[in-house]
Amino acid sequence: GQNIDQPTEMTATEGAIVQINCTYQTSGFNGLFWYQQHAGEAPTFLSYNVLDGLEEKGRFSSFLSRSKGYSYLLLKELQMKDSASYLCAGAGAAGNKLTFGGGTRVLVKP
Amino acid sequence: DSGVTQTPKHLITATGQRVTLRCSPRSGDLSVYWYQQSLDQGLQFLIQYYNGEERAKGNILERFSAQQFPDLHSELNLSSLELGDSALYFCASSVAARLGDSGNTIYFGEGSWLTVV
Numbered sequence: 001g002q003n004i005d006q007p008t009e010m011t012a013t014e015g016a017i018v019q020i021n022c023t024y025q026t027s028g029f030n031g032l033f034w035y036q037q038h039a040g041e042a043p044t045f046l047s048y049n050v051l052d053g054l055e056e057k058g059r060f061s062s063f064l065s066r067s068k069g070y071s072y073l074l075l076k077e078l079q080m081k082d083s084a085s086y087l088c089a090g091a092g093a094a095g096n097k098l099t100f101g102g103g104t105r106v107l108v109k110p
Numbered sequence: 111d112s113g114v115t116q117t118p119k120h121l122i123t124a125t126g127q128r129v130t131l132r133c134s135p136r137s138g139d140l141s142v143y144w145y146q147q148s149l150d151q152g153l154q155f156l157i158q159y160y161n162g163e164e165r166a167k168g169n170i171l172e173r174f175s176a177q178q179f180p181d182l183h184s185e186l187n188l189s190s191l192e193l194g195d196s197a198l199y200f201c202a203s204s205v206a207a208r209l210g211d212s213g214n215t216i217y218f219g220e221g222s223w224l225t226v227v
Contacts (some may be wrong), residue, residue: 015219029217030208030209030210030211031209031210031213034213040198040219041220041221042112042219042220042221043153043200043218045215045216045217046217048210048213048215050210050213054161067193074227087152087153089153091209091210094208095207095208095209095210095214096153096158096165096166096207096208096209097143097166097209098143098155098167098209098216099155099157099213100145100152100153100155101152102151102152103152
């Protein structure tokens with residue numbers, strides 16, 4: 001199976017940038033996903049990387065390095081509504097499930 | 111709204127009882143996944159079905175079972191409930207069987223809150 005590691009918590013200021021790192025096992029990999037989850041709500045899909053490099057989607061960008069088993073999610077121009085947990089997830093070679101990390105709780109302060 | 115529908119939204123039941131959680135996937139999606147999320151725990155994969163067939167099993171207890179019906183809706187049955195089964199149970203769906211191919215990903219329902227007392 002896959003091990004997905006990410007920091008437990010981060011704090012940032014409104015308008016700033018925060019980078020959430022994620023490391024994963026590199027064997028049997030078919031894509032790295034990021035989800036946002038507000039407390040008590042459903043996770044919502046943010047981004048997907050399967051090739052090395054940066055994918056940009058508005059204020060959110062995600063980066064992947066397959067050789068290093070490393071990804072990050074970059075949140076720019078932080079808004080109060082961005083306070084949430086951000087979940088890193090990997091699809092294994094079989095592609096029959098996503099394995100999630102424990103999530104990084106981001107607190108945006110005024 | 112992801113298009114994945116789960117019922118009931120909230121459920122309170124006693125230890126030893128049995129409950130059934132229901133899920134309707136997004137229109138056109140053939141794969142259904144069940145995840146459990148306990149307080150302060152990450153999402154734990156339970157089981158996946160594709161077009162009626164079980165495809166993958168995760169950390170699903172023997173007291174739990176699931177199935178996907180011909181109309182593609184799925185049910186998760188939890189029996190002999192224990193206090194530790196209290197959690198948020200998510201259903202998710204995807205269009206294809208293999209995640210990651212062409213960016214195929216999963217979309218979550220709002221979840222069913224189960225409280226065992």
